[in-house]
Amino acid sequence: MNPPHHPLIRLDGISKSFGPVQANKNITLDIHAGKIKALLGENGAGKSTLMSILAGRYQPDSGRIQVDGRPTVFPSASAAIRAGVGMVYQHFMLVEAMSVAENVFLGQEGGFWLRPARMAERVAELARTCHLDIDPAARVADLSMGEKQRVEILKLLLRQSRVLIFDEPTAVLTPQEADQLFSAMRRMADQGKAIVFISHKLQEVMDISDDIAILRRGEIVDTMPAGDVTSKTELARRMVGRDVVLQVEKDPVKTGRTVLDIRALETGPLKDISIQLRRGEILGLVGVAGNGQKPLVETICGLSPPTGGTVEIMEKPWEDFFSRYASRDTLSYIPEDRLGLATCPGLDLRDNFLLTTCRAFCRGPWLNARQAEGKAKDLVAEYGVRPLNVCVLARQLSGGNLQKMVLGREFYRKPRLIVAEQPTQGLDIAATEEVWQHLLRAREKAGILLVTGDLSEALALSDRIAVMFDGRIMDVFDANDTRKVEQIGVMMAGISPE
Template structure:
């Protein structure tokens, strides 16, 4: 094993701009073998841009990259892979109909010379060696999100990657899968591989990183050994330049009318889903991605007609509500897909603001765009969207700033029911704090259906919790039912509670 002092990768004075937006400014970093390096920063700080340059997906405007001390230029991701650099993205690039072994060897010349059984043997041995076991004969469609992530890592390792980059790697994992992933990080580092990961979860960074680099407004403002950071609060302060506690006061509120009632909802994915959300509360729906949460949200928000059962929104049936859906004081949806469903990335911010508020700025056939522009400018300032320039295209904003623009638009509509789907995914800790306060504040005028894979978020904001697995509600309980809270990880993995426990938890959760 090396001493960790000779860099595998050296970035020297890297700069990158997108029009008027400077994403990276004169960045210099080293990545060393046998070390786990966390890359932190607020939304728009330039983390993903920098790692995309290192992974060959973008080319820098200035500066250079050295691999093992030799300057290189990556024209594509293939060039980076050939230089032993691989990146695992949040959205996995796997072929669902193929087996694990077939995916691992896909696109590699040596796969033509291996029998399927030999491919499976190679993948099984590799998985055991690095602590990422997965059945090489299983089809991708049969795997959990954590197992799919393992396949992505094995693909890179099979290609000889010595430097592994992870973009928000725990966003789709259960607590148990997260623990297993971090264990594999340490095993990979012990084999002289370098690990770089982008994360906004500071407790995870503190638990696994050896080194921490912090970006702010496209520049490296701090680089420090993790052992020198006393607490996540100190790390948050270094990242955003002010004290951030990520603590919110969730005072119980008086509950009013039911704003959402789902009764025995079922279709090809969902099985007998029943839940209620009242004005004055947050119901948090948790589970690993792909267990029916999206189908539930799409049904409530009008994209899918209910199959069996019923859905009532603000006292009206699903059909009645969507026949004449009010633009204000109705339902506001904050989709997980902020660059697809929530916005049109080729349009400017005013037109994106008008996507769901147009009725408020129209008189007959006339659209008062100047009035909308002024309101949009005000909201961008109030919600701290950076840069607060309404002439920018949505694609020019970072993911976090685009999310804040969506929140500004949807809260302007004064909703009585808010459906928030992964509302802080990819946001920095300062932005998360702002969003949490907004969602809790919304309880004064609305009920909130919060769908999140972040247990910390669910526990901080929710009055009640519902856990989903394979299209079913495994249990519903009050957030102060500690016995059930302790079992969330098991429930997310499909373990059932007894009928007696379920009934007791339900009774305790009643308002």
């Protein structure tokens, strides 16, 4: 193990630009063995870019990387892997058609010669050891986002890298799963590994990290031992440059017509689902990832037809609603998978804006591209998307900025039913505050189904809460019902509140 004063990794004067956008500017950062370093910053501050340079995915424009005090070049991700640097990215690097075990061993030394049964056995053993429950034989395409995150973490743990980079690892984990992950991270640090932890969750940063570095607009603006931070408010101020208090005033809104009416829905893993949603309310759907939230959302949004029971949207049967386009009484879907389903990575922001809004800018067969570009620019500015440039490609945006662009596009359509799936996942505290305000304002004209793994978010925004387990709705209750709220945890585990 390196002496405490000698860093395992030193990033020295690192700068990186993408066209006119400077993601990193002359950054120097030390990463020590046996320590957990938290990297904080707003969306687009340059955190993921910096760590992608360390992981060999990007090459710096200037500066150098030192490993054990020696200058090192990582021309590729495989070179970084050989040097012992592993990273779990925000956007998963998985082969959808392959199994969990095959993905975990893909690219791993010796994986080619292992029998499938032995591979599955080793993955199951690793999953049990780290409390990351998953079926090694499951096909990745059939997994929820939370389960896919576990596959990425298992890949990293199997590699046993000297430097482990976690980019928003808890964004799709339950609090219990996050605690298990933190225990594993602490054990690895105690074994002498260097851990870099990128997160927007300030309490997590204070609880798990030894040191904190804060990026703003591509530069390191502050570094400190975690023990020197006295509160989340202080940390948020250092990160954003102003006071941020994550609170919302939820004024009562008069409820109106029913925009979603599901009765005795039976399809795929869903069993006897019955929920109703009216204009003027937010219904929070909570549960551990993989308990039927994804199939339910796919049915409501027209991606999968119901096979039993009834689904009415805007007082129309499911088949009638999705059989013809309507300029009014529309449904907006904000997917959890923002890079794969919500956007086209290779298109610029203007064209991504047009994916669901193009009819508003068409006259017959003609598209008014100038008008569409003007409106896209307005939304990029209104929602604080960085960079303020509609010509950049979707894949060049950070996860949080891409999410803000999707929210702006879908709210622009003035929908009457909004299905928002993990809408603040990966967003910094300031951006989360903005999204919460947008959702509360939207409920004045729409009914909102909020699918979230963040219980604090569900309780802050929802008028009613629905708890889901094993394809069933365990209970639906008022968010102010303190007795039922206290039982959410046991309901998420499948135990009836009765």
